[in-house]
Amino acid sequence: MRREATEVLVVGGGPAGLAAAEAAATAGRRVCMLDDNPALGGQIWRRDTRNAEARGNQHVDRRRAALLEAGVDIRSGTAVVDAHGPDALWAYDGDALTQWRADRVILATGARERTLPFPGWTRPGVFGAGGLQALSKAGLEVEGKRVVVAGTGPLLLAVATSLQQRGAKVLGVFEQASHARFVRFGLGLWAQPAKLLQGMAFGARLPLRLGSWIARAEGDPALTHVVVCNARGRERTLECDLVACGFGLVPETRLARLLGCRVEDHVVVDELQRTDAPGVLAAGEPCGVGGEDKALCEGRIAGLVAADRADEARPLLAQRDRYRAFARRMARDFALREQLRELPEPDTLVCRCEDVPLRALNGFDRARAAKLGSRCGMGPCQGRVCQPAIRFLLGHGHDRPRPPLVPLPLGVMAELQSINQGSSS
Amino acid sequence: MTSNYDVAVVGAGIVGAACAERLVQRGLSVVIVDRASPAGGATAAGMGHLVVMDGSEAQLELTAMSRRLWAERVGQLPTEVEHERCGTLWVAADDEEMAEAEAKRQAYEDHGVPAEILDAAALAEAEPLLRDGLAGALRVPDDAVLYQPNATRWMLQNAVDGGATLHTHAPVRCVGDGRVERADGSTIHAEHVVVAAGAHSAAMLETRDFDEAIRPRKGHLAITDRAPGTCHHQLVELGYIKSAHGNDAESVAFNLQPRRTGQILVGSSRQYGVDHDRVEPEMIGRMLARALEFMPALADIAVLRTWSGFRPATDDGMPLIGALPDDTRTLLAAGHEGLGITTSLGTAALVEAMVMGEAPPMSVAPFAPSRVLEGMAHG
Amino acid sequence: MAERLRIRIDGVEHEVAAGTSVAAALWNAGARGFRRSVGGQLRAPLCGMGTCFECRVSIDGRGGLRSCQTTCREGMEVRTADAT
Numbered sequence: 001m002r003r004e005a006t007e008v009l010v011v012g013g014g015p016a017g018l019a020a021a022e023a024a025a026t027a028g029r030r031v032c033m034l035d036d037n038p039a040l041g042g043q044i045w046r047r048d049t050r051n052a053e054a055r056g057n058q059h060v061d062r063r064r065a066a067l068l069e070a071g072v073d074i075r076s077g078t079a080v081v082d083a084h085g086p087d088a089l090w091a092y093d094g095d096a097l098t099q100w101r102a103d104r105v106i107l108a109t110g111a112r113e114r115t116l117p118f119p120g121w122t123r124p125g126v127f128g129a130g131g132l133q134a135l136s137k138a139g140l141e142v143e144g145k146r147v148v149v150a151g152t153g154p155l156l157l158a159v160a161t162s163l164q165q166r167g168a169k170v171l172g173v174f175e176q177a178s179h180a181r182f183v184r185f186g187l188g189l190w191a192q193p194a195k196l197l198q199g200m201a202f203g204a205r206l207p208l209r210l211g212s213w214i215a216r217a218e219g220d221p222a223l224t225h226v227v228v229c230n231a232r233g234r235e236r237t238l239e240c241d242l243v244a245c246g247f248g249l250v251p252e253t254r255l256a257r258l259l260g261c262r263v264e265d266h267v268v269v270d271e272l273q274r275t276d277a278p279g280v281l282a283a284g285e286p287c288g289v290g291g292e293d294k295a296l297c298e299g300r301i302a303g304l305v306a307a308d309r310a311d312e313a314r315p316l317l318a319q320r321d322r323y324r325a326f327a328r329r330m331a332r333d334f335a336l337r338e339q340l341r342e343l344p345e346p347d348t349l350v351c352r353c354e355d356v357p358l359r360a361l362n363g364f365d366r367a368r369a370a371k372l373g374s375r376c377g378m379g380p381c382q383g384r385v386c387q388p389a390i391r392f393l394l395g396h397g398h399d400r401p402r403p404p405l406v407p408l409p410l411g412v413m414a415e416l417q418s419i420n421q422g423s424s425s
Numbered sequence: 426m427t428s429n430y431d432v433a434v435v436g437a438g439i440v441g442a443a444c445a446e447r448l449v450q451r452g453l454s455v456v457i458v459d460r461a462s463p464a465g466g467a468t469a470a471g472m473g474h475l476v477v478m479d480g481s482e483a484q485l486e487l488t489a490m491s492r493r494l495w496a497e498r499v500g501q502l503p504t505e506v507e508h509e510r511c512g513t514l515w516v517a518a519d520d521e522e523m524a525e526a527e528a529k530r531q532a533y534e535d536h537g538v539p540a541e542i543l544d545a546a547a548l549a550e551a552e553p554l555l556r557d558g559l560a561g562a563l564r565v566p567d568d569a570v571l572y573q574p575n576a577t578r579w580m581l582q583n584a585v586d587g588g589a590t591l592h593t594h595a596p597v598r599c600v601g602d603g604r605v606e607r608a609d610g611s612t613i614h615a616e617h618v619v620v621a622a623g624a625h626s627a628a629m630l631e632t633r634d635f636d637e638a639i640r641p642r643k644g645h646l647a648i649t650d651r652a653p654g655t656c657h658h659q660l661v662e663l664g665y666i667k668s669a670h671g672n673d674a675e676s677v678a679f680n681l682q683p684r685r686t687g688q689i690l691v692g693s694s695r696q697y698g699v700d701h702d703r704v705e706p707e708m709i710g711r712m713l714a715r716a717l718e719f720m721p722a723l724a725d726i727a728v729l730r731t732w733s734g735f736r737p738a739t740d741d742g743m744p745l746i747g748a749l750p751d752d753t754r755t756l757l758a759a760g761h762e763g764l765g766i767t768t769s770l771g772t773a774a775l776v777e778a779m780v781m782g783e784a785p786p787m788s789v790a791p792f793a794p795s796r797v798l799e800g801m802a803h804g
Numbered sequence: 805m806a807e808r809l810r811i812r813i814d815g816v817e818h819e820v821a822a823g824t825s826v827a828a829a830l831w832n833a834g835a836r837g838f839r840r841s842v843g844g845q846l847r848a849p850l851c852g853m854g855t856c857f858e859c860r861v862s863i864d865g866r867g868g869l870r871s872c873q874t875t876c877r878e879g880m881e882v883r884t885a886d887a888t
Contacts, residue, residue, distance in 0.1 A: 036854065038875055043853055049823035082706060090706060112855050124836040124848030131852035135872065138852070139824030141832050221846050222836040352850070352858060355843035369462035372469050372574040375686075379842075380650060380729055380857040380868075385850070402730040403704055407650060407868075410691070411724025413731075414717050416710025650868065651842070686842070727868060 001415040002098040006032040008306045009102035014042015015292050016284025016299035017108030018063040023303025025070035032073040042110050048137040082403035083258050086279035097415045104279050104306040111249035111285035114388045117350050118343040119216035125223025129246030133159045143167030150174035150214045151246040153334045160206050174212040177334050182210050185333035249289045250388045254401040273302040290327030351386040353379020367399040380407050430456045433605045433615035438468040441621035442580040443773035449587035460596040464577035467623045470734020473573040475767045479532045483791035489536050491771030505575045507685040513568035514658040517560045522663040526563040540565045554722040570682050573766045601631035603754045617780050619756045623737035626759040638797040639760045641735035643696040645708050650727040653687035677712045679719045691716050704733050738762040746775050746792035757794050811880040814887035826871035827859045840885040
């Protein structure tokens, strides 16, 4: 097993990680960035392979150049699979394991999309909202395709807009939030002028349906149509080629849990982005879903603090707190309505890895007991898809993450035997 | 608040569940309490094997009886219990271990347990993915594997269907003289109290005599992605006997189980003196490396998950089953180390006889809790 | 115009733009069953970002790889559940 060391180790190459690495490196620290994705940018700035001029590409290119200029060592396609502390993290690059040691670790692990089970949601053609956007950036053709966008949150409008720009026929954006809540959120945007402009652009051409959602998806087996409904129970059938359905984002906190950080629904940090685990900081979505501006700001603060430049970070705190307030408002206004708990039928699969239907979870009151008894969450995704859904549907808590965080070939994992022997680089 | 039962069982792991089920079948009123969810402790953490082991005469007798009791119930087991009579291959690496295999075969034969020697060629045919150059194996065809959390829940459900009361997430503070004092301040009264709380059992007794009797012995396991056909039997290296029964601080041994899902459960490790339950990468690495030595083809199969747990181990490798010397209403049924899944049914049969005042189906002297005190007097 | 390259999907040659992920290339080529679930259902990508493992296929003889996290390379051989 290889061994490597650095002063500041940044995990995640999205906006928070990029900002953190740049701040720490510019302050003179030796910085290494580990990123699970093939290219930098995270999800929001995921590389658009079809449009070189895309906003995210420009952000990433500029920031990547700055990182290289500042001497940051960037490792793409590298997943952290286990960690005990800043002095012991293990990462897999698709080929071999490396044991990392750092003085400080900054967790910028982003968020995952929350998908909720509904009848037919396993049919080919039903994607996450961010999922279809990511795939279209990676070359999935949507031109001329009929798309239904559904779920909740500002991401839906962003996804619908980008799909429309690529020539998709967006048949509707079905937002579960009520009209009243959506308007409340919209008014709140006055405090965020940049966001307001985006909001207006979104609103212009999209068939937005508030207080509505997908009741089921049909096709044999691939998607041919969906049935949408509203709070009054009125149903409508739409023939379509693609569904983009996401119910907001959930912070990715599994690595933080392995490191022993206090985690509630998100990683708990102090005003300087420090977790309660020594030497471990966190920034961006893991600390509470709030989008790009908050991620950049928190990332910069974390990078400065990790480089022992807390003084320079303090002027940023007031702005960061405003972003956090915005995030809280967003969480409140796009809270999931109770009716969505009734979306899945008893036979609807909840765990797609192990094909576990909802009825198999009857009688379990805890996440771990449900997993042991039903196999729900025991597959390769390790519950990353089903657990956020089950937390909403059944009120279960978090189950403890088990290493490795991504499946690892047994022959590679056996390299861990040499942890306490020899060393290199 | 108080309540009265014939028997209170503390611990809803597989041993407690088996005891409760059996006592309910005898018409007794039974209450089961567990500090967490059923099967959440050592039961869930372990491998689900039903094996005959010959660490001692008494162990051989208890495991053989228990496996017979399991075999009688195979027809009733729900599918989610995932019972598979896959048999065990005790793999011998060299001639010395082949001699051990033969001695083991003889011991099994003496107890009416079928077992046969496979030579190198027969072993290669039975398990083609094992490495070349192994000497052979002892095949124990009636050994089986199952999914023990669901086996436990099934037995608990049978007990509840028969009238038992189950309290989960109900920690117990103290047990003694027909009383179970719960952490919430309530007390359960019972003619007998069966303490089946594994390594947590001693701490809830009024006497401190057993505090050192059951020590947690940490183990690690890994489970792979589905890879059906990789192995067909439970595979254990014969060297396991040395490592498992030695008192080394740390050891690993080759042990695979084919699961009904097509996944491979990979073990095993043993550690004394570690009290944190964090998965230790070095132990995982050593354990997997040992598995690779025997089966190089495992290298490309993905490991999905690793975890650790604690076996409730005693110094002589024998469980504590029976009444406390100074409190005959309190029965221990704990300390089964790595054999609790197999011996749960045998333990329940012994506990049943003790509670009912009947003759036990085998000698219970080797399991008497009082031996711990004698050990202390002599030591 | 982006550079083009060729991959084989279930034995059939397809031309794709450089930078395309394997998942996107498969969907564009009409694949609707990337993998078969443990219960026998055909599945295709959900998350598009490496989380859900629904898009697993075999690439150049190595099974169980996430096609959404893999970029197409010239001459790549991809096999899906559709082929079986």
